[in-house]
Amino acid sequence: PLIRREDYLSPAYWIRQVDLTLDLDAAKTIVASKLTIERNGQQPAQPLRLHGEDLNLLRVLVDGQSVSFRHEDDMLVIDAPAADQFVLEIRNTIAPEKNTHLSGLYASGGGLYTQCEAEGFRRITYFLDRPDVMAVYTVTLRGDKKKYPVLLSNGNLVEQGELDGGRHFAKWHDPFPKPSYLFALVAADLVAREQWVRTRGGKDHLLQIFVKRGDLDKTEHAMNSLIASVVWDEARFNLPLDLERFMIVAVDDFNMGAMENKGLNLFNTKYVLASAATATDADFDGIESVVGHEYFHNWTGNRITCRDWFQLSLKEGLTVFRDQEFSMDMAGSASARAVCRIADVLRLRESQFPEDAGPMAHPVRPDAYQAIDNFYTSTVYEKGAEVVRMMHTLVGREGFAKGMSLYFQRHDGQAVTCDDFAQAIADANPDSALAVNLALFKRWYSQSGTPHLSARGQYDTAASTFTLELSQANPVTAAQPNKLPQLIPVAMGLVGRHSGQALALQLEGEAAPSGSHRVLVMTEATQRFVFTHVTEDCVPSLLRGFSAPVLLDDGLTDADRLVLLAHDSDPFTRWESGQKLALGRLLTALPTGTLELDEPFVHAMRGLLRDPSLDPAFKELALVPPSEGYVAEQTTEVDPQRVHAVRESMVQQLAARLNEDWAWAFAEHQVREGYRPVAEQSGKRALANLALAMLVRHAVATGDTVWPGRAYQRFKDASNMTDRLGALQALVNAHAELAAPALERFHALFRHEPLVLDKWFMLQARAPERDGRVFAQAKQLLKHPDFTLGNPNRARSLLMALAFFNPAAFHRADAGGYVFWAERVVELDAINPQLASRFARALDRWRHLAEPYRSAAREAVARVAARTDLSSDTAEIIHRALQE
Ligand code: ARG
Ligand code: ZN
DSSP states (O other), X not given: OOEEGXXXXXXXXXXXXXXXXXXXOSSOEEEEEEEEEEEOTTSOOOOEEEEOSSOEEEEEEETTEEOOEEEETTEEEEOOOSSSEEEEEEEEEEOGGGOTTOSEEEEXXXXXXXXXXXXXXXXXXXXXXXXXXXXXXXXXXXXXXXXXXXXXXXXXXXXXXXXSXXXXXXXXXXXXXXXXXXXXXXXXXXXXXXXXXXXXXXXXXXXXXXXXXXXXXXXXXXXXXXHHHHHHHHHHHOOOOOOSEEEEEEESSOSSSEEOOTTEEEEEGGGTOOOTTTOOHHHHHHHHHHHHHHHHHTTBXXXXXXXXXXXXXXXXXXXXXXXXXXXXXXHOSHHHHHHHHHHHHHHIIIIIXXXXXXXXXXXXXXXXXXXXXXXXXXXXXXXXXXXXXXXXXXXXXHHHHHHHHHHHHHHTTOEXXXXXXXXXXXXXXXXXXXXXXXXXXXXXXXXXXXXXXXXXEEEETTTTEEEEEEEEEOOOBTTBOOOOOOOEEEEXXXXXXXXXXXXXXXXXXXXXXXXXXXXXXXXXXXXXXXXXXXXXXXXEEESTTOOSSOEEEOOOOHHHHHHHHHHOSOHHHHHHHHHHHHHHHHHHHTTTTOOOOOHHHHHHHHHXXXXXXXXXXXXXXXXXXXXXXXXXXXXXXXXXXXHHHXXXXXXHHHHHHTHHHHHHHHHHTOOOSOOOOOXXXXXXXXXXXXXXXXXXXXXXXXXXXXXXXXXXXXXXXXXXXXXXXXHHHHHHHHOHHHHHHHHHHHHHHXXXXXXXXHHHHHHHHTXXXXXXXXXXXXXXXXXXXXXXXXXXXXXXXXXXXXHHHOHHHHSOTTOHHHHHHHHHHHHHHXXXXXXXXXXXXXXXXXXXXXXXXXXXXXXXXXXXXXXXXXXXXXXXXXXXXXXO
16 A cells, blocks of 8 residues: 555644553563543544554553454554543553564564664554654653663653562653654663763763673764764754753664664664774764764754654755764865765765666655655665755855754744755745745655756857856656756856866856856756856866766766866866766776776876875775776666676776886875874775775786785784775685685684674675676575574675675576575565565666566566565565566
8 A cells, every 4th residue: 555645634633642661571571551642623533543563452441441442454443532632541562572673672682672763663552653743751661670771761761760570660751742753762781881061051961872791892983973963063053962861772683774762862783883993994984974863863853853754854864964064074174075075975876876767766755655664765865965965055054054043943843844944944045046946946855866967068269258058857767757857056167178277257247257166056957158258268067066966967078077187176076077087988898898998097097096185085986986886877788797897807907007006005005003083094094905905906917926915914914994804805806715714714803793794794795706606605605604684784794785786796697696686585574574675676676787687687576576475665665676
């Protein structure tokens, strides 16, 4: 059954207060719920219908009296009580240890934890489990004191004490009304790192990070990130911490990254635990960004929440935008900010662009869904963040801050829509291009698909003008046959072809130039911009900072790109120019499968690598050719083996032709000080590790043993995980003989560190395929004693790594990968539908493949579709994949 946005109705009842008592036990937890309910006068009188899933109902009382009730589908239906306000008491039981979905209340490593977003609360007790029903919660937890010495829920601890039989209790009260998806509880044997912070108003707040005994020494970075988040949100957006205590709890088994439950965030351990020895620079960055993300949700998500789940991007797009800005501000220098931006754009293009071109294409504000968990997508999150970023670009930093204030002034404490947000930003900036074109701008919320922007420029020497013609095409996508033009902010400049200078920009009809950087606002299908007083032939630098999430055909030549690569003041466009030079070569080579790198390209790459004015982190990003996924995205019929071969050939040639330069780069970018997870160190490590991988590759090709030997030594001696993993990866990717003992050693060293074991699995699943060995090894790893489908991180480290990040190992002419996929989807679906439906998406774009892959993949999808026992999550993905 499809749920549609246009069918939204406010609820027939409101729940104002919730009083929960849980007798906690992994096998059988008893839930007693006392709800203060009010009829909603806006809706006709009707029975009370409550959500419930996998519950065992014991008793229902209305105002203390037993009443008649019935079950309809997954609903508990209670005939309309006579009174407009009444107290409903429900008693039910649940079995946390049998809950392998990891939604609702479940067991993980001896403790009990909840995950309620989006619809997990109904797996704890019967409720109006929708985000526009907001209530004040009081929660009493009772349980065995030995097993569960720590009992946590949202808000403030109001009482605790001993009970008979070795049991104890804790009573929590959360003064903020909240929707059920923000409810949380934890009962486990944990210890906490604690820290007090003072906010501007002079109030003190307790920050706590709870982890298993033995993990406390890995929480310093998370705590630093949390403190930084508190400070940042107050400084940048004037949003202070509103709680007496703010808790983070790390849990091993978790479907997503983390969850922003009011005052009690639950985190995948991956985004909390880090030490130099066990976590890479990327892990440290991930922790900073996710800790920030969940903390920022306290205002954008919790204080103002979503009216319904179609509005998910209201909180997610905005909060991703905020965490991206946070990471950039933390990174510091302009060039470190640019590196953050490039990484964000890479992520968007890698996963959101393909999504927007396939059967799961949906608008940032979806119109219909079967299982809402399938819509926690990169479209809602990452494209949603780009939509917020475009607003920021259109109204400016100050204007955006004003808009945010107005948003909170109007809607604090409410459950609202994406329209309410856009309206607040526009109303606070009435003269902005956003306000003037608001309806047009909002097509970003309603239209799916990535707009294609094409640009053609012409310099007129005699007239000293440069004419830029922009046109957009909005592709047909799933469920949306007709598309209208969108508002596209195009940040741009003109770079002198000979001088390399940024030219002054003066549009026809303007009295004076307005600097050398500006934002053109495109509102029609085709538009022409004429720049006057252009003193020299120039190259347009377009879509600076990736000012809109579009596919740009800039019509530039290699010569133009080399100008931008060498001179553009915008680091994003500079990076993009290098990527496009590489992409062009890869695409040209695809039909024949052979690639011979030309000297100008090699020269340009060498210039980048050796340029003393560039950051090492930037160089690393610029010297890695576009991924196989991104290359595949640019073609109509994808032959994954071809794409792999061509890209490998490019990397191999860069390794060979820049051999001396890589050796220089490796020597030049060693970090001599002690490990710190900061941008200036991590950039050097990233470039040195890339250089090492290139050196090992070339050495293997030429039969030289020095660099492989050095890599092995470095792997053994490394003082931090980034360098250890970098060296290991260099070996795994190129040198089978040394890789085997290195992998064995790595496993022995870290067999008690689950997050590091995940890396061990992932590294093998992502190794460049050669003669089917990687695929064979991945199948073998399924049977490894450390492998389990029950832990999402572990399952992802093998399955997702192979199917999403190793196309050449996964897409096999013998269809072995697809058989593997179908079996795992079915197997996983019986355990954890959310995880299964994510994995199922690895083949949702089978239509995009060339033969023989296409037919074989279709067959595998059809085989899964034929099953009658699929979860609603997985069924939705599979059936959409087969729809015409
Ligand atoms: N709100 C969480 C976050 O982005 C994600 C929770 C998603 N949960 C789910 N079951 N889909 O921070
Ligand atoms: Zn979020």
